[in-house]
Amino acid sequence: MLVLGANGSPRTGGNTEIMLNEALKSAKANGAEVKMIRLCDYKIEPCKGCMTCFKTGKCAIKDDGQTLYEEITQANGIILASPSYFQGVTAQMKTFIDRIGFLGLAREKKDFVGKVGGVVAVARRSGLSSTACDMIIFFTALGVAIPSGGRVYGVGNEIGDVLKDHEGLETAKLLGKSIVVSMA
Numbered sequence: 001m002l003v004l005g006a007n008g009s010p011r012t013g014g015n016t017e018i019m020l021n022e023a024l025k026s027a028k029a030n031g032a033e034v035k036m037i038r039l040c041d042y043k044i045e046p047c048k049g050c051m052t053c054f055k056t057g058k059c060a061i062k063d064d065g066q067t068l069y070e071e072i073t074q075a076n077g078i079i080l081a082s083p084s085y086f087q088g089v090t091a092q093m094k095t096f097i098d099r100i101g102f103l104g105l106a107r108e109k110k111d112f113v114g115k116v117g118g119v120v121a122v123a124r125r126s127g128l129s130s131t132a133c134d135m136i137i138f139f140t141a142l143g144v145a146i147p148s149g150g151r152v153y154g155v156g157n158e159i160g161d162v163l164k165d166h167e168g169l170e171t172a173k174l175l176g177k178s179i180v181v182s183m184a
Contacts, residue, residue: 001031001032001033001076001077001180001183001184002032002033002034002035002074002075002076002077003024003027003028003032003033003034003035003075003076003077003078003079003176003179003180003183004034004035004036004037004071004072004074004075004077004078004079005020005021005023005024005034005035005036005037005078005079005080005081006036006037006039006072006078006079006080006081006093006096007020007036007037007038007039007040007081008039008080008081008082008083008089008090008092008093008096009038009040009081009082009083009090009092009122010040010090010092011083011159012038012040013159014083014159015083015122015154015156015157015159015160015161015162016081016082016083016120016122016154017036017038017081018154018160018162018163019081019120019122019152019154019162019168019169019172020036020079020081020120020172021036022169022172022173022176023079023081023118023120023152023172023173023175023176023179024036024079024176025173025176026172026173026174026175026176026177027077027079027176027177027179027180028176029176029177030176030177030180030181031180032076032077032176032179032180032183035071035075037068037071039068039092039093039095039096040092042063042064042067042068043063043064044063044064044065044068044092044095044096044099045061045063045065045095045099046095046098046099047061047095047098047099047102048060048061053102053103053106053107054102054105054106057103057106057107058103059099059102059103061099065099065100065103068096068099068100069099069100069103069104069111072100073111073112075115076115076116076183077115077116077117077118077179077180077182077183078115078116078117078118078139078144079117079118079119079120079175079176079179080093080117080118080119080120080135080138080139081119081120081121081122082119082120082121082122082131082134082135083121083122083123083131084121084122084123084124084126084127084128084130084131085127086127087126087127087130087131088127088130088131088134089131089134089135093134093135094134097134097135097138100138101138101141101142104141104142105141105142109142109143112142112143112144113142113143113144114143114145115144115145116144116145116146116147116179116182116183117139117144117145117146117150117179118146118147118149118150118151118152118175118178118179119132119135119136119139119150119151119152120152120154120172120175121135121151121152121153121154122153122154122155122156122162123153123154123155124155124156124157125155128153128155132151132153136150136151145182147178147179147181147182148178149171149174149175149178150175150178150179152168152171152172152175153168153171154168154169154172155168
């Protein structure tokens with residue numbers, strides 16, 4: 001049982017990564033293998049809307065998009081995490097959602113149905129709900145089940161600020177556990 005965390009923050013070691021790691025540590029403590037990927041470590045271009053994926057089942061763009069697709073579809077549980085950038089997910093997460101989402105729809109959702117997912121949104125003050133919503137829509141479009149407590153909010157600005165957000169950290173731990181329990 002593998003839980004994959006996809007970190008959409010361009011800032012390595014930041015608040016989003018801290019919150020995501022809390023969820024992944026909890027998933028591991030509850031019996032899952034875990035892996036985190038940083039989307040900023042991959043070269044992935046925006047979707048061109050060419051619809052090749054609907055004809056061939058593969059993306060026409062030759063970058064790390066197919067690698068990311070294969071990684072995420074190998075997981076049983078998925079946690080998407082993004083800071084709020086102007087009330088929504090980062091460009092890295094949006095590009096990931098568009099590319100992986102269209103491939104998933106082109107393949108008739110068969111690579112995602114039966115998976116369990118949750119989201120982590122982090123912000124200084126505002127944009128938590130809309131950022132989480134961007135990622136939840138991705139899951140619902142592809143048939144990924146979201147357990148109760150499948151949405152985590154972390155509040156912080158400077159690196160490490162979320163460590164003071166005790167409720168957010170506890171909710172992240174609950175997310176990791178909820179995903180594992182839902183996969184069982």
